[in-house]
Amino acid sequence: MDLSNLKPACGSTHSRRRTGRGIGSGLGGTSTRGHKGAKQRSGYHQKVGFEGGQMPLQRRVPKFGFKNINRVEYKAINLDTVQSLADDKGLTKISIQDFISAGFVSSKHLVKILGNGSLKSKLEIEAHAFSKNAIAAIEAVGGNAVKL
Secondary structure, three states, rough: OOOOHOOOOOOOOOOOOOOOOHHHHHOOOOOOEEEEEEHOOOOOOOOOOOOEOOOOOOHHHOOOOOOOOOOOOOOEEHHHHHHHHHHHOOEEEEOOHHHHHHOOOOOOOEEEEEOOOOHHHHEEEOOEEEEHHHHHHHHHHHEEEEOO
Protein backbone atom coordinates (compact mmCIF):
# COMPACT_ATOMS: atom_id res chain seq x y z
CA MET A 1 0.00 0.00 0.00
CA ASP A 2 1.22 3.48 -0.81
CA LEU A 3 -0.24 6.95 -1.51
CA SER A 4 -0.94 6.13 -5.16
CA ASN A 5 -3.57 3.49 -4.40
CA LEU A 6 -5.42 5.02 -1.41
CA LYS A 7 -9.15 5.49 -1.84
CA PRO A 8 -12.13 6.18 0.48
CA ALA A 9 -13.82 3.32 2.31
CA CYS A 10 -16.52 1.56 0.33
CA GLY A 11 -19.88 3.32 0.73
CA SER A 12 -18.44 6.42 2.43
CA THR A 13 -18.70 8.68 -0.63
CA HIS A 14 -21.52 9.36 -3.07
CA SER A 15 -21.49 10.72 -6.59
CA ARG A 16 -23.15 14.11 -7.18
CA ARG A 17 -26.77 14.02 -8.39
CA ARG A 18 -26.75 15.36 -11.96
CA THR A 19 -30.24 16.72 -12.55
CA GLY A 20 -31.63 18.09 -15.81
CA ARG A 21 -29.64 15.79 -18.11
CA GLY A 22 -32.55 14.29 -20.07
CA ILE A 23 -35.37 11.84 -19.46
CA GLY A 24 -33.10 8.81 -19.80
CA SER A 25 -31.12 9.82 -16.74
CA GLY A 26 -34.20 9.51 -14.53
CA LEU A 27 -33.61 13.04 -13.24
CA GLY A 28 -34.68 15.04 -16.31
CA GLY A 29 -38.01 16.75 -16.95
CA THR A 30 -38.72 18.78 -13.83
CA SER A 31 -35.21 18.09 -12.46
CA THR A 32 -36.56 17.11 -9.01
CA ARG A 33 -38.19 20.55 -8.58
CA GLY A 34 -41.84 19.55 -9.03
CA HIS A 35 -44.40 21.22 -11.33
CA LYS A 36 -44.83 24.99 -11.81
CA GLY A 37 -44.69 27.76 -9.24
CA ALA A 38 -41.91 29.97 -7.94
CA LYS A 39 -39.97 27.10 -6.34
CA GLN A 40 -39.62 25.42 -9.72
CA ARG A 41 -38.07 28.45 -11.38
CA SER A 42 -34.50 29.73 -11.30
CA GLY A 43 -33.66 32.68 -9.10
CA TYR A 44 -36.28 31.73 -6.51
CA HIS A 45 -35.52 33.10 -3.06
CA GLN A 46 -37.83 33.02 -0.03
CA LYS A 47 -37.64 35.86 2.51
CA VAL A 48 -36.29 34.99 5.95
CA GLY A 49 -39.21 34.20 8.26
CA PHE A 50 -41.71 33.69 5.40
CA GLU A 51 -44.30 31.06 6.35
CA GLY A 52 -46.21 30.61 3.10
CA GLY A 53 -48.47 33.62 3.61
CA GLN A 54 -49.41 32.69 7.17
CA MET A 55 -48.76 35.54 9.62
CA PRO A 56 -45.12 34.95 10.60
CA LEU A 57 -44.07 34.26 14.17
CA GLN A 58 -42.14 37.51 14.58
CA ARG A 59 -45.35 39.44 13.75
CA ARG A 60 -47.71 37.23 15.78
CA VAL A 61 -45.80 37.56 19.05
CA PRO A 62 -46.28 40.97 20.70
CA LYS A 63 -43.40 43.28 21.54
CA PHE A 64 -42.85 44.14 25.19
CA GLY A 65 -40.26 45.67 27.49
CA PHE A 66 -37.29 47.82 26.58
CA LYS A 67 -33.53 47.97 26.92
CA ASN A 68 -32.32 50.73 29.19
CA ILE A 69 -29.39 52.34 27.37
CA ASN A 70 -28.12 53.85 30.64
CA ARG A 71 -27.92 50.53 32.51
CA VAL A 72 -24.58 49.87 34.23
CA GLU A 73 -23.69 46.19 34.51
CA TYR A 74 -21.65 45.10 37.54
CA LYS A 75 -19.99 41.82 38.43
CA ALA A 76 -21.15 40.95 41.95
CA ILE A 77 -18.71 39.69 44.56
CA ASN A 78 -19.93 38.76 48.04
CA LEU A 79 -18.16 39.52 51.31
CA ASP A 80 -17.48 35.84 52.04
CA THR A 81 -15.57 35.66 48.73
CA VAL A 82 -13.60 38.77 49.68
CA GLN A 83 -12.79 37.26 53.09
CA SER A 84 -11.60 33.98 51.55
CA LEU A 85 -9.41 35.94 49.10
CA ALA A 86 -7.91 37.94 51.97
CA ASP A 87 -7.25 34.74 53.96
CA ASP A 88 -5.64 32.93 51.01
CA LYS A 89 -3.31 35.76 50.01
CA GLY A 90 -2.86 37.38 53.44
CA LEU A 91 -4.06 40.79 52.27
CA THR A 92 -5.32 43.76 54.28
CA LYS A 93 -6.01 45.95 51.25
CA ILE A 94 -7.95 44.42 48.37
CA SER A 95 -8.09 46.23 45.02
CA ILE A 96 -9.66 45.48 41.65
CA GLN A 97 -6.31 44.04 40.53
CA ASP A 98 -6.58 41.35 43.22
CA PHE A 99 -10.01 40.29 41.92
CA ILE A 100 -8.65 40.17 38.36
CA SER A 101 -5.58 38.12 39.32
CA ALA A 102 -7.78 35.72 41.34
CA GLY A 103 -9.94 35.22 38.22
CA PHE A 104 -13.21 36.58 39.64
CA VAL A 105 -13.53 39.31 37.00
CA SER A 106 -11.79 40.52 33.87
CA SER A 107 -10.22 43.95 33.48
CA LYS A 108 -13.18 45.29 31.48
CA HIS A 109 -15.78 44.52 34.20
CA LEU A 110 -17.07 46.83 36.91
CA VAL A 111 -17.14 45.28 40.40
CA LYS A 112 -19.86 45.63 43.03
CA ILE A 113 -19.37 44.25 46.55
CA LEU A 114 -22.51 42.67 48.03
CA GLY A 115 -23.21 42.00 51.70
CA ASN A 116 -23.73 38.23 51.59
CA GLY A 117 -21.48 36.48 54.12
CA SER A 118 -19.41 38.09 56.84
CA LEU A 119 -16.00 39.66 57.34
CA LYS A 120 -13.72 38.58 60.19
CA SER A 121 -10.75 40.84 59.54
CA LYS A 122 -10.28 44.57 59.05
CA LEU A 123 -9.95 45.17 55.30
CA GLU A 124 -9.71 48.12 52.96
CA ILE A 125 -11.67 47.16 49.86
CA GLU A 126 -11.61 49.00 46.53
CA ALA A 127 -14.53 48.52 44.14
CA HIS A 128 -16.72 50.45 41.73
CA ALA A 129 -19.85 50.07 43.88
CA PHE A 130 -20.99 48.69 47.26
CA SER A 131 -24.37 47.66 48.61
CA LYS A 132 -25.56 49.29 51.86
CA ASN A 133 -25.26 45.96 53.69
CA ALA A 134 -21.69 45.51 52.44
CA ILE A 135 -20.62 48.99 53.62
CA ALA A 136 -22.21 48.38 57.03
CA ALA A 137 -20.47 45.00 57.40
CA ILE A 138 -17.07 46.38 56.30
CA GLU A 139 -17.25 49.32 58.69
CA ALA A 140 -18.54 47.09 61.54
CA VAL A 141 -15.16 45.29 61.66
CA GLY A 142 -13.23 48.55 61.32
CA GLY A 143 -12.56 48.30 57.60
CA ASN A 144 -12.88 50.84 54.83
CA ALA A 145 -14.92 50.76 51.58
CA VAL A 146 -13.24 52.80 48.84
CA LYS A 147 -15.33 53.66 45.78
CA LEU A 148 -13.43 54.07 42.51
